[in-house]
Amino acid sequence: MTNLNIVFIPRKILLLLLIFILSLLPSKLRPEIELLDRVIAVVESGVIMESELNSRLQEVIGRIRETGSELPPKKILEEQVLERLIMEEIQLQIGERAGIKISDAELNSSLSKIASQNSLNLENFKDSLESQNISYRDLRETVKKNMIIQRVQRGKVGSKIDITNEEIENFLNSEEGKTKLAEEYNVQQILLPLKGNSTKEEIKKAEKKGKSIIEKLLSGESFSKLAASYSSGQNALEGGSLGWKKSSELPTLFS
Numbered sequence: 001m002t003n004l005n006i007v008f009i010p011r012k013i014l015l016l017l018l019i020f021i022l023s024l025l026p027s028k029l030r031p032e033i034e035l036l037d038r039v040i041a042v043v044e045s046g047v048i049m050e051s052e053l054n055s056r057l058q059e060v061i062g063r064i065r066e067t068g069s070e071l072p073p074k075k076i077l078e079e080q081v082l083e084r085l086i087m088e089e090i091q092l093q094i095g096e097r098a099g100i101k102i103s104d105a106e107l108n109s110s111l112s113k114i115a116s117q118n119s120l121n122l123e124n125f126k127d128s129l130e131s132q133n134i135s136y137r138d139l140r141e142t143v144k145k146n147m148i149i150q151r152v153q154r155g156k157v158g159s160k161i162d163i164t165n166e167e168i169e170n171f172l173n174s175e176e177g178k179t180k181l182a183e184e185y186n187v188q189q190i191l192l193p194l195k196g197n198s199t200k201e202e203i204k205k206a207e208k209k210g211k212s213i214i215e216k217l218l219s220g221e222s223f224s225k226l227a228a229s230y231s232s233g234q235n236a237l238e239g240g241s242l243g244w245k246k247s248s249e250l251p252t253l254f255s
Contacts, residue, residue, distance in 0.1 A: 039244070040082060043089040048082070056081050087168050088149060095148040102147050110143055187242040187250065188223055191233035 041048040060081055064071055071077065108122070115125035126136050153165070190213060192206050213226055224239025231240050 041086055043086055044093055046089045046093060048085050048089060053078070053082055053085065056085060087165065088145070090168055091149045091152045092145060095152045098152070100148050100151050102144050106147070107140065107144055110147060111140065114143070185245055185247070185250075187245050188227060188240040189233060189235075189242060190223075190227050190231040190240050191236075192230070193232050 039047055040050050040053050057078065060077065061071060072080075111125070112122050115122050118125060118128070120128060129136050129139060192210055194203060194206055198206075209230065213230055216226055217223060224241075227233075227236050227240030233240060235241055
């Protein structure tokens with residue numbers, strides 16, 4: 001089976017409060033700020049964005065409501081849709097590696113069939129989409145991806161590759177699949193620096209400020225706002241964000 005590296009990026013945010021540092025770090029040693037809060041999952045060479053998840057969620061919710069069925073809890077629905085997006089991305093990458101190509105003629109034929117199902121020719125179908133603020137180009141790309149996925153599922157990717165949804169599920173649940181999952185955290189900090197020759201009074205003052213910040217945080221105040229107000233870090237205005245980090249990438253101070 002094709003080895004696939006999948007990294008889930010949980011939406012929960014790990015808020016880490018740095019109360020005081022005994023020495024000032026030179027700016028060149030401070031971590032670069034890289035905000036990746038829109039990335040939900042990384043699947044090998046592809047990514048799944050939060051906007052993509054939200055868009056698909058709205059589609060699914062719309063279809064469920066059309067049937068008059070009761071919506072499942074939001075968290076469960078999000079997990080289901082995200083899993084589907086991951087499975088689709090895996091299959092698209094398998095199709096790409098296997099050299100699956102969809103010609104313009106094949107794609108136009110499929111789009112014409114969709115138009116016919118709506119009692120329209122292709123040009124009128126385009127006009128109908130435009131009136132609904134639906135991008136024909138986006139629909140065309142979606143149909144193309146679906147055609148690739150269908151061919152992968154049918155095993156039309158060569159004699160040595162034959163993959164099904166069940167096999168993908170088995171891979172995701174296997175020990176091999178689980179070992180390839182690396183959780184990441186969106187880390188924030190509040191930096192209250194102290195010089196190496198700080199007096200006891202200065203240290204006590206910093207500790208008092210740190211405790212005050214913790215109390216505000218526990219009372220429900222925004223970490224980002226507190227960072228902007230109190231942190232001396234270069235990323236204070238970004239809410240003290242250090243970006244997404246794996247556990248192994250976190251400073252030992254946070255362990």
